[in-house]
Amino acid sequence: MPQNRWLSWLSPLLLVVLWEAAVQLGLLNRIFIPPPSEVVVALAKGLADGSMVADVLISSRRIALGFLIGAIPATLLGIWSGLNRTVYLLVRPLATMLYPVPKIALLPLVIVVLGIGEVSKIVTVAISVFLMVVIHTIGGVMQIDQRFFEVGRVYGANQRTLFRTVALPASLPAIIEGWKLAMGFALTLIVGVEFVGASNGIGYRIWQSYELYSIADMMASVCVIAALGWIITIGLDEVERLVVPWRHTVKESRMPLLKKWWGAVRPWSYTAAIIPVLLGASIAAQQGGLNWLWLALALIGSIAIQGGTNLMNDYYDYKKGTDTPAVKGTGGALLRGEMTPNQIFWAGIIAFAVGSTIGLYLVYMTGPFIFWLGLCSVAVGYFYTAGPFALAYVGLGELAVFIFMGPVMVLGSYYLQQPVVSWPAIWASLPVAFVVAAILHANNLRDIDTDILNHKRTLATMLGRAGARVEFYVLVGGAFVSVLVLIALGLAPWPTLLCYAVAPLAWRLMRTAATEDAAEKLHSVLRGSAVLHMRFGLLYVLGWVIALWV
Amino acid sequence: MQAAPIVFIQAGLTYPNGVEALTDISLTIADQSAVAVVGPSGCGKTTLLRTIAGLERVSVGSLQVAAGAKRAMVFQSGLLFPWMSVADNISYGLMTRGTPAEQCRVIAREWADRMGLQRFIDAYPHQLSGGMQQRVGIARALAIQPDIVLFDEPFAALDAQTRLIMQELVCDLRRQGVCGTMLFVTHAIDEALIVADRIIVMSARPGRIIADLTPQLADVPSADKRALPAFNQAFADIWAQIRQEVDVQMHEGVN
Ligand SMILES: Nc1ncnc2c1ncn2[C@@H]1O[C@H](COP(=O)(O)OP(=O)(O)O)[C@@H](O)[C@H]1O
Ligand SMILES: [Mg+2]
Numbered sequence: 001m002p003q004n005r006w007l008s009w010l011s012p013l014l015l016v017v018l019w020e021a022a023v024q025l026g027l028l029n030r031i032f033i034p035p036p037s038e039v040v041v042a043l044a045k046g047l048a049d050g051s052m053v054a055d056v057l058i059s060s061r062r063i064a065l066g067f068l069i070g071a072i073p074a075t076l077l078g079i080w081s082g083l084n085r086t087v088y089l090l091v092r093p094l095a096t097m098l099y100p101v102p103k104i105a106l107l108p109l110v111i112v113v114l115g116i117g118e119v120s121k122i123v124t125v126a127i128s129v130f131l132m133v134v135i136h137t138i139g140g141v142m143q144i145d146q147r148f149f150e151v152g153r154v155y156g157a158n159q160r161t162l163f164r165t166v167a168l169p170a171s172l173p174a175i176i177e178g179w180k181l182a183m184g185f186a187l188t189l190i191v192g193v194e195f196v197g198a199s200n201g202i203g204y205r206i207w208q209s210y211e212l213y214s215i216a217d218m219m220a221s222v223c224v225i226a227a228l229g230w231i232i233t234i235g236l237d238e239v240e241r242l243v244v245p246w247r248h249t250v251k252e253s254r255m256p257l258l259k260k261w262w263g264a265v266r267p268w269s270y271t272a273a274i275i276p277v278l279l280g281a282s283i284a285a286q287q288g289g290l291n292w293l294w295l296a297l298a299l300i301g302s303i304a305i306q307g308g309t310n311l312m313n314d315y316y317d318y319k320k321g322t323d324t325p326a327v328k329g330t331g332g333a334l335l336r337g338e339m340t341p342n343q344i345f346w347a348g349i350i351a352f353a354v355g356s357t358i359g360l361y362l363v364y365m366t367g368p369f370i371f372w373l374g375l376c377s378v379a380v381g382y383f384y385t386a387g388p389f390a391l392a393y394v395g396l397g398e399l400a401v402f403i404f405m406g407p408v409m410v411l412g413s414y415y416l417q418q419p420v421v422s423w424p425a426i427w428a429s430l431p432v433a434f435v436v437a438a439i440l441h442a443n444n445l446r447d448i449d450t451d452i453l454n455h456k457r458t459l460a461t462m463l464g465r466a467g468a469r470v471e472f473y474v475l476v477g478g479a480f481v482s483v484l485v486l487i488a489l490g491l492a493p494w495p496t497l498l499c500y501a502v503a504p505l506a507w508r509l510m511r512t513a514a515t516e517d518a519a520e521k522l523h524s525v526l527r528g529s530a531v532l533h534m535r536f537g538l539l540y541v542l543g544w545v546i547a548l549w550v
Numbered sequence: 551m552q553a554a555p556i557v558f559i560q561a562g563l564t565y566p567n568g569v570e571a572l573t574d575i576s577l578t579i580a581d582q583s584a585v586a587v588v589g590p591s592g593c594g595k596t597t598l599l600r601t602i603a604g605l606e607r608v609s610v611g612s613l614q615v616a617a618g619a620k621r622a623m624v625f626q627s628g629l630l631f632p633w634m635s636v637a638d639n640i641s642y643g644l645m646t647r648g649t650p651a652e653q654c655r656v657i658a659r660e661w662a663d664r665m666g667l668q669r670f671i672d673a674y675p676h677q678l679s680g681g682m683q684q685r686v687g688i689a690r691a692l693a694i695q696p697d698i699v700l701f702d703e704p705f706a707a708l709d710a711q712t713r714l715i716m717q718e719l720v721c722d723l724r725r726q727g728v729c730g731t732m733l734f735v736t737h738a739i740d741e742a743l744i745v746a747d748r749i750i751v752m753s754a755r756p757g758r759i760i761a762d763l764t765p766q767l768a769d770v771p772s773a774d775k776r777a778l779p780a781f782n783q784a785f786a787d788i789w790a791q792i793r794q795e796v797d798v799q800m801h802e803g804v805n
Contacts, residue, residue, distance in 0.1 A: 155643035169633035
């Protein structure tokens, strides 16, 4: 149910907001518990000076080498012991005896033998990985249904063929399970190892920030190692999909992970997130210099929020049943069964979390105005299709998009550079607002028939097909007319006339929208509108940038 | 191929744990014949097939299987390799004998077509229904052009309608002459009468042969036999033989 979901995604965000507020209000001691925004700053600094990346690479190298040195012989030995009684009797007792020993306890011994250098760290990881993998592999081989070997023999397989066609594939799932667990252990272990005998690596970084009492740095490093673990887990899941395809349905295994997410996140829709930010900054630049870091953060945050909105749209459209296979083009990753609703939902949450963390940092640096602006944007993004009063389903979609992806975003980006609420900036955002609303409207125009069937009320269904066409001319035409008006009033510089270079494209789109009824033809209008938005927006921004010199 | 590819002479088998599964089996199976084996469960039918397949050795007496006879087996639970596609499962017995991959692929496709599996050639077994899985099991057995095919209650786990269709399929394959010498273990008497010409009835454990019948029902293998009056007569005869053995088994309790 959407209402319950609403609470479940709000709570982590709320925690971050409350945490930030509690520190800012002095309820928590900043020294012991720094606010999220400081952690973000620490993370940004570490990333910017390259030290964080270097430490992550060093730790990754130790993990990777330790894993390979441990896992490869362990897998081979494990298979051998699973198949051969003598080897089993030699290996298994030793492995089970050593297995419960906390591996970090072996580190001093390893250091005594191998010295405090790089080798001892890698070897400690390797020992842990080795034991984990050996035990899982033996188990995997031993639990093979013996009847499969009989089938092989009946059909004439010799020992080598039996190994290749039965023993190996039948035990692979368990072997990979062992690899996954071992990797988890390796990650934990490397942090511990680097606490003690290291002068670099992510574990060392955590320890050092402890000694310097820099809690924000410490938390930033913890976030990074969590992210590393997450990436490794996803990577191994992919390996499993590749190596054990029969465990998954064919459909799942055939679709590469990246392509799936590319389709769900729809990066090509990001011009709507990028152009207002660029525009706000270039208008502000007329008054003076730019803070490039904040501009970059605003871009990333805006893209994250847009991605989150796309994912949430998919999720709720799917739940409400408004997307049917007839409505192609936009989301649809869920409809094609490439991803589970849960995956989409949580990816949306993560994107929103990234966006809001950056937002919080910008709030921290520039004050509450950005906070309220951001909060409204997130709320609109969320209530766009979710909740009992979904904006998109009561005919307010275009208006919401017009206001928030036009004036609000431009003003936000402007405010980051020049902390005043500038009316000229708001007026100057109107051309972009018109085109972005036109994209959404092109979508509604295309879906007009299916939306009527599904009782999804958009401005297009309310106006009817003829009225909806007029609305499209108004929005596209409005963009071009408003540029002229702004220049005439002295609110935009004359180089912004550049955007008339895409007038032919706009004209073609209006002609198609006027004459075609078929959804496929109108789909090309939708695509064209997105292209128009990007080109028009970039040229308009370029006009403002050129105005800095002329 | 010699006249009798399978000959048991007073053979018996006792498992290492002391269970005597077969005793005093004397049986000669003619080349290209189709023989069904019926008997109460636990009486040693599977064990009998396993000795022919070479998975067990008789402990007394002797079993002679024609030298170089290619043997194939269809298992009750299918036992398809879950990690292989339908095509690879079908051509497994060819691949182990060194047939080149392209040829394996061609033969697998041929058999998939023949068994109505063409749409599933790249599927994994778990994506198929039980009936489809058994079709793959049969295709895997027949693809090697076996001299001897051993069926071990292949349709026991299927629903009644699917069973009827599979029985017709086996009759079709016999008419096409691709089954070689066929031994078909089943606990269903009607199934035995439909797919085979000769019926061996085994006693409760330890399995002995208590009847060996060759009812004259039809000239060619066909599921239509079921409609003949002689079919019911043969069914009643065999059931009378088995009935008391089942009773014995029930009172002994199932091991
Ligand atoms: N590997 C084995 N070890 C010991 N006893 C076995 C083994 N396989 C089967 N048996 C026993 O031998 C008897 C005959 O088994 P089986 O040939 O499977 O009977 P059927 O196929 O007629 O049901 C049963 O009592 C069974 O428990
Ligand atoms: Mg059996």
